Amino acid sequence: MLLRVLHTTTYGYQSSVNMAQHMVHVSPVDTPCQRVLAHTLRVTPEPAARSQTTDVFGNQRTFFSLQAPHDTLRVDADSLVETRAPASLPDSPAWRTQSWERVRNHVHYRKGAPYDAACEFLFASPHVPRDDAFAAFARPAFATGLPVLEAARALMTRIHTELTYESASTEVNTPALTALEQGKGVCQDFAHIMIGCLRSLGLPARYVSGYLLTQPPPGKPRLIGADASHAWVSVYAPLPAGAEADDDRDAGAWFHFDPTNDRCGWGSPGEDYVQLATGRDFSDVSPMRGVIQGGANHRLSVAVTVAPPGELASLA
Missing domain, CATH: 3.10.620.30 (C8orf32 fold)
Structure with missing residues (x-):
């Protein structure tokens, strides 16, 4: 089965954030039952620094930092994954x-x-x-x-x-x-x-x-x-x-x-x-966490879509 996953996280801050550092776990991994065919991660505004590493549990995680004032942060993850049916629990x-x-x-x-x-x-x-x-x-x-x-x-x-x-x-x-x-x-x-x-x-x-x-x-x-x-x-x-x-x-x-x-x-x-x-x-695996300087109160919006790619062709 081919599945496309769109995961958008948006923070709107009451006052500007001066600096921020964030860690996200929104990158699928290859497993015995799935294969990652494509994955992109877009951060707006553009980070001053960004890196991807594998954590101690084998997960893909992305770190990024923002060094300029901003009142909105948006993170878009777009993944294409091929999955297969798992084996039943063994009963031999x-x-x-x-x-x-x-x-x-x-x-x-x-x-x-x-x-x-x-x-x-x-x-x-x-x-x-x-x-x-x-x-x-x-x-x-x-x-x-x-x-x-x-x-x-x-x-x-x-x-x-x-x-x-x-x-x-x-x-x-x-x-x-x-x-x-x-x-x-x-x-x-x-x-x-x-x-x-x-x-x-x-x-x-x-x-x-x-x-x-x-x-x-x-x-x-x-x-x-x-x-x-x-x-x-x-x-x-x-x-x-x-x-x-x-x-x-x-x-x-x-x-x-x-x-x-x-x-x-x-x-x-x-x-x-x-x-x-x-x-x-x-x-250990929260989709997004971090620390900010400034920002006061915020509004959080999360939108996730999981669907066969053909149903989302207009969003490509």
């Missing part, structure tokens, strides 16, 4: 030996054990504490001896079924425990809750940012700019004999679970997903 006898307790014991620190890069996703992070409330919510899905992927799927479905998706019910900094307690949130909250549940049981889990192709109502045109960024979770499992890792740094594979839509797969939740970045939580 070898994979079924990977119980969640076995995975927990595998990543538990032991003197002299070989290092596994997945271990860094076991610990609390700025938006995701390890807490007994998460563990208590997760336990009904984690029966003794259950394969880790089957348990993770059950947890994903429980979050999808028992929590309510409600726009504007939380803020970007709403604690995941608060979202769990109130029983509602958005995709970021659902991802943080699932990660908190898994880590609180001793299992590695990552936050994944990206986009999801949405379909307009029958007979209605696609609304340009009406989509939004999306978030889901990837869960780690060590490889049984004969299986191949997603990444040379890992001794296992990462499987993707989207509790907002109750979808999962090996490498991606689906062909209609575009992955941007992975991290411990939202704070």
Whole structure:
């Protein structure tokens, strides 16, 4: 599937910003389920300095600085990505030996054990504490001896079924425990809750940012700019004999679970997903963050469109 993603972020400042430095994570990456064919990033006004680097998690990030006064900042990301359907979660006898307790014991620190890069996703992070409330919510899905992927799927479905998706019910900094307690949130909250549940049981889990192709109502045109960024979770499992890792740094594979839509797969939740970045939580992969001098209050506008390229030909 070919997908074009347009992501525009606009800041309007009440008074001029004198200087600013920003970091953005809006560049898709190549994965087993997607290939980036083209990507451009336009910043207005033109930055005084700009650079692109790969962060510690393998994400593409762009830094830029503005040294002249400005009262508006606009960042336009335009990406063309080819995606493919992910493999289903494996259910062979070898994979079924990977119980969640076995995975927990595998990543538990032991003197002299070989290092596994997945271990860094076991610990609390700025938006995701390890807490007994998460563990208590997760336990009904984690029966003794259950394969880790089957348990993770059950947890994903429980979050999808028992929590309510409600726009504007939380803020970007709403604690995941608060979202769990109130029983509602958005995709970021659902991802943080699932990660908190898994880590609180001793299992590695990552936050994944990206986009999801949405379909307009029958007979209605696609609304340009009406989509939004999306978030889901990837869960780690060590490889049984004969299986191949997603990444040379890992001794296992990462499987993707989207509790907002109750979808999962090996490498991606689906062909209609575009992955941007992975991290411990939202704070590692926020689309844009920075520091400014001046500016006072501001207005933020974000417009995202995900569509087949033919539907956006007029915007080329």
